[in-house]
Amino acid sequence: MSERINFGKIKEGAEPPNLIEIQLNSYVEFLQKDVPPSKRKDVGLQSVFGGIFPIPSYDEKVVLDFESFEIGEPKMSVRECQREGQTFSAPLYVTFSLKEERGTKEEKVYMGEIPLMTLQGTFVINGAERVVVSQLHRSPGIAFESSVHLNGKVLYSFRIIPDRGSWLEVQYDTNDLLYVYLDRRKRRRKFLATTLLRALGFSTDEEIIQLFYDLETLKLSGSLDEEEIATKVLVSDVLDGEVTVARAFEPLTKATVGQILALGVKTVKVVDLKGDDTIIKALKKDPVHTEEEALKEIYRRLRPGDPPTVPNARGLLKRLFFDPEK
Numbered sequence: 001m002s003e004r005i006n007f008g009k010i011k012e013g014a015e016p017p018n019l020i021e022i023q024l025n026s027y028v029e030f031l032q033k034d035v036p037p038s039k040r041k042d043v044g045l046q047s048v049f050g051g052i053f054p055i056p057s058y059d060e061k062v063v064l065d066f067e068s069f070e071i072g073e074p075k076m077s078v079r080e081c082q083r084e085g086q087t088f089s090a091p092l093y094v095t096f097s098l099k100e101e102r103g104t105k106e107e108k109v110y111m112g113e114i115p116l117m118t119l120q121g122t123f124v125i126n127g128a129e130r131v132v133v134s135q136l137h138r139s140p141g142i143a144f145e146s147s148v149h150l151n152g153k154v155l156y157s158f159r160i161i162p163d164r165g166s167w168l169e170v171q172y173d174t175n176d177l178l179y180v181y182l183d184r185r186k187r188r189r190k191f192l193a194t195t196l197l198r199a200l201g202f203s204t205d206e207e208i209i210q211l212f213y214d215l216e217t218l219k220l221s222g223s224l225d226e227e228e229i230a231t232k233v234l235v236s237d238v239l240d241g242e243v244t245v246a247r248a249f250e251p252l253t254k255a256t257v258g259q260i261l262a263l264g265v266k267t268v269k270v271v272d273l274k275g276d277d278t279i280i281k282a283l284k285k286d287p288v289h290t291e292e293e294a295l296k297e298i299y300r301r302l303r304p305g306d307p308p309t310v311p312n313a314r315g316l317l318k319r320l321f322f323d324p325e326k
Contacts, residue, residue: 020121027117037068045069049094052325067095067106071114078118085127089113149174166320178282182302182320189301194282198294199317205248205283206235206269212279213271218252220261220268226254232270233280238263249284 006012030044040046046069053066072091081088092111097104115123122129140163146156157171169181170193178193194208202208209215218232229252238246238260245263246256252270260268273280288294295313299306302316319326 023121033071063099069094081124088124194286203291218270235269
């Protein structure tokens with residue numbers, strides 16, 4: 001940097017700080033240009049190549065792997081680039097290794113030009129001096145929020161923000177049903193939380209219930225207290241042939257217990273809803289009942305124009321949540 005000349009008569013009490021030191025050091029750490037390949041840290045450009053490679057073939061018999069990169073010297077100085085309308089940059093060479101059954105081949109490949117930072121913390125692009133402006137980015141984590149509906153009811157929600165990948169938002173509606181939004185797509189592109197759980201592999205109602213509640217085996221008798229069974233709901237329908245005697249997720253009553261006992265059934269599986277009934281409400285409202293139906297429902301919501309198929313839906317869900325490259 002050029003030396004600063006002070007024509008004032010009052011002496012400065014402290015040396016002014018170098019305000020662009022963070023930018024300069026940051027880009028040096030990003031490139032690690034003068035660091036030997038074996039001693040480079042897993043940050044910046046080294047981390048980018050390390051995150052992409054190795055790349056296997058479909059049959060996994062051939063693997064393309066990254067070995068090291070090398071940054072050459074710029075062909076023109078900063079002044080020459082500004083005068084000639086060129087970009088102040090340096091060539092980037094990457095050494096790849098191709099591993100196959102017959103052996104391993106290494107080759108240095110020219111990947112293009114990478115811009116270099118000037119001593120003033122700027123970049124010269126096509127002769128114009130420019131700076132990179134930082135943008136705000138939501139920190140990864142879970143954010144809990146609440147909002148007031150037009151009817152005055154408080155709606156609670158939470159948002160899962162990954163370091164990279166799809167945002168997952170879960171919010172109550174005015175009927176206390178828990179809905180999921182993916183990638184901040186509001187309006188009609190929402191579905192019940194239980195639909196997402198089914199698509200993730202918890203296909204039956206009982207599997208979903210076991211995630212949030214304690215299943216109880218209730219011994220039926222005519223002497224059961226009305227208040228005691230009022231908070232308990234059945235896990236599955238009780239059938240008499242094709243006739244439904246007692247529906248799942250409906251509160252038990254003495255009359256219902258009597259009808260079930262008349263069928264010769266002595267015990268039933270129930271859930272106590274004293275604490276919270278959010279998932280039970282969602283299961284009652286959920287239009288899908290199997291994993292395949294849930295996959296198609298999610299695909300139909302996120303891709304309204306495409307015909308929903310199970311393979312396409314599985315692929316979409318994998319890209320959204322389970323693909324490390326995404």
